[in-house]
Each structure stands twice: as structure tokens, then as C-alpha cells.
Amino acid sequence: MKSEPGTTVLIVEDELFVRMIGADALEEAGYRVMEAASADEALAILERADNVQVLFTDIRMPGSMDGLTLAKVVHERWPNIRILLTSGDTHPSTDAIPDDGRFLPKPYRFDSLSRELTTLLDQQ
Numbered sequence: 001m002k003s004e005p006g007t008t009v010l011i012v013e014d015e016l017f018v019r020m021i022g023a024d025a026l027e028e029a030g031y032r033v034m035e036a037a038s039a040d041e042a043l044a045i046l047e048r049a050d051n052v053q054v055l056f057t058d059i060r061m062p063g064s065m066d067g068l069t070l071a072k073v074v075h076e077r078w079p080n081i082r083i084l085l086t087s088g089d090t091h092p093s094t095d096a097i098p099d100d101g102r103f104l105p106k107p108y109r110f111d112s113l114s115r116e117l118t119t120l121l122d123q124q
Contacts, residue, residue, distance in 0.1 A: 006032065006051075007030075007031050007032065007053050007054070007117075007121065008031070008032040008033070008034065008049075008051045008052050008053055008054075009026055009031050009032070009033055009034070009052070009053070009054045009055075009056050009117070010033075010034045010035075010036060010042060010045060010046070010049075010052045010054070010055050010056065010057075011023055011026065011033060011034070011035055011036070011056045011057075012035075012036045012037075012038070012039065012041075012042045012055065012056070012057035012058060012061070012067060012070065013035075013037070013057070013058045013061075014037050014038060014058065014061045014062060014063075015058075016037070018058075019035055019037065022056070022113075023035050025110045025113070026113075029110075029114065031117075032051075034049065034052065038061055038062070038063040039057075039061060039063055039064065039065045039066070039067065039069070039070035039073075040063055040064055040065075042055070042057065042070060042074075043070070043073065043074075046074065046077075046078060046081075052078075052081055053080075053081065053082060053121065054081065054082045054083075054084060054117060054120055054121070055070070055071065055074050055081050055082070055083050055084065056084045056086070056113075056117075057070055057071060057083075057084075057085060057086070058085075058086055058087060058106075059085055059086070059087035059090045059092065060087055060089065060090055067085055067086075067087070068085065068090075068092060068096060068097075071083045071085060071097065071098050071101060072098050074098075075098035075099050075101075076098075079099070082099075082100075082101070082120035082121065082123065083097065083098055083099060083101030083102070083120075084101065084102050084103075084104060084116055084117065084120055085097060085101060085102070085103045085104070086103070086104045086105070086106050086108060087103075087105065087106060088105070088106035088107065091103065091105065100120075100123050101120075102116050102119060102120055104116050
């Protein structure tokens with residue numbers, strides 16, 4: 001997996017182990033990574049950060065909103081942020097994903113994650 005220089009990904013995953021593995025793989029590939037355990041935490045991070053290019057979020061999460069709702073809010077407030085959704089048990093229709101967002105089913109391989117990120121970043 002090779003990143004564009006300076007690309008920042010915000011990974012939103014409520015399961016700590018899954019989030020840590022994803023963040024480590026992205027960092028090893030050269031991405032800058034920010035982590036959040038919930039949609040609310042992700043929005044707080046985005047309020048302070050101005051350098052996030054990709055939101056990579058699980059769909060099913062506890063809290064005030066799920067990842068699909070988070071993706072819609074992020075698209076409305078920060079339309080330049082690319083959206084990548086993932087889930088092991090929910091498969092949204094293409095119409096349900098904001099903008100030109102993508103979906104990556106769990107469990108995913110890191111080469112699949114790399115391809116999806118490359119596709120998203122090439123759309124900018």
C-alpha cells in the first residue's frame with residue numbers, strides 16, 4: 001500500500017483492536033492517521049483538523065449516529081473529504097453512500113484497502 005505524500009486518513013472504528021490494526025497498516029503505508037472510536041469523536045476531531053482527506057469509517061457503531069449518518073454529515077460539512085465505509089454485516093447501496101464514496105466489506109485485506117484509497121484520492 002503506497003500513499004500520496006501527506007495524505008491524512010481519519011479511521012473511525014469502535015473496536016479498539018480493529019482500529020489499531022487498520023491505523024498501523026495505514027501508517028506503515030505512509031499515511032498520516034487520526035483515530036476515533038465513535039462518530040461524535042470523529043466530528044470533534046474534524047472540527048479541529050483541517051488536513052483530513054479521507055474518512056474511513058465502520059458503519060455499525062454505538063453512539064448518537066452510525067457510520068453512514070456520519071458519512072452524510074461529513075459530506076455536507078466537509079465536501080472535500082473522501083468517504084470510505086466498511087462493515088462486516090451491513091452492505092449499503094451505492095445510492096446510500098454520499099458523494100462518490102466507496103464501500104469495503106469486512107474482513108478486508110490491506111491491498112483492497114489500498115486500492116479503495118487510491119481510487120478515492122484519484123477522484124480529487
